[in-house]
């Protein structure tokens with residue numbers, strides 16, 4: 001598969017695939033004319049890479065994660081999961097804040113003690 005088709009299939013720009021090739025993350029075969037030729041296996045790796053990126057991993061971290069035997073792999077994944085959990089808590093806070101704001105009876109949010117509490121990280125743990 002040509003790079004343009006692979007890029008469309010994965011949902012990234014072509015230059016992203018070229019970059020991933022340059023750094024050795026996913027390196028396709030080359031046609032006789034020198035064009036990149038992505039196999040099903042390459043597409044599969046690209047999808048995994050894209051999924052890892054979408055949960056916020058860096059390319060360096062993804063390279064560790066792609067190989068089961070890499071040392072440091074479990075730490076990278078554990079750290080990423082903690083990071084996602086913290087993000088989820090922030091999003092849930094934001095959602096609670098908005099749920100309150102829509103019903104808040106104060107004419108100005110800044111006069112509402114409850115509204116003012118949101119976003120306050122509280123005492124250090």
Ligand SMILES: [Zn+2]
Nearest residue numbers: 104112114115
């Ligand atoms: Zn309020």
